[in-house]
Amino acid sequence: MANSQTSYLSAVFDKFNQVRKEDGTILVAEYVDAYEAIIIFFDYFGRLFSFITADVKSKIGILRKHLDADAGQNYTSVQAMLAYEVSNNITTAKKGSLPSGSRTLLRLHRALDFIRLFFKRLSESQESDKVSSIASDSYNETLANFHPWLVRKGTYLAMYALPNRATLLTKMNDQSKIAESDVIQLLQDISTIIRPIYDETQGLYSKYDILLLP
Secondary structure (H helix, E strand, O other), X not given: OOOOHHHHHHHHHHHHOOOEOOOOOEEHHXXXXXXXXXXXXXXXXXXXXXHHHHHHHHHHHHHHHHHHOOOHHHHOEHHHHHHHXXXXXXXXXXXXXXXXXXXXXXXXXXXXHHXXXXXXXXXXXXXXXXXXXXXXXXXXXXXXXXXXXXXXXXXXXXXXXXXXXXXXXXHHOOOOOOOHHHHHHHHHHHHHHHHHHHHHHHHHHHHOOOOXXX
8 A cells, every 4th residue: 555645544445345245235254354454544534533543543453353252153244243242132231341243333333423424524625624633523423322431521621622623634645746636535534435245234223223332
């Protein structure tokens, strides 16, 4: 992979393009790969986006362990994983020290909605818009609904450190020399391709009535 932020952003799109099959199947390994691309993208900014990446990294590791375990064949897709864990009554259980795949992916699923909305709002923003406001508004409508007060407070404080829009977009393409409009289009494309993945997963969790797993 080329060492440029635009390459990282393009990789995010390419990886998410492989997550959902035409029949609606959500592939777990590809989902994890796409999240790892997001982490590479956010990590380029140092600690600015650590409020989202810190927890995500541990969740990715848990799903990798499920995929590599003896029962890994039951974790190839979200559909198969939920059916397996619900039928075996292990959605809230821990296998040794490993949380269930259902619970783990649910946390990533919620974070994905924030990422989708943040990218969408950023792609639609004007020069005068504050990135911190775009991020906090997106957070309020998504992840904040599942976080306790102390976590919300810490997240809001972290968002105040986000740079202004011009600085952020410049940072995104500072080694690529492409037009800002191309970066904005990539953000919009990523948001668009994430939407059906999110909706399909949301529907599956709703089907099994496990949207509020503790």
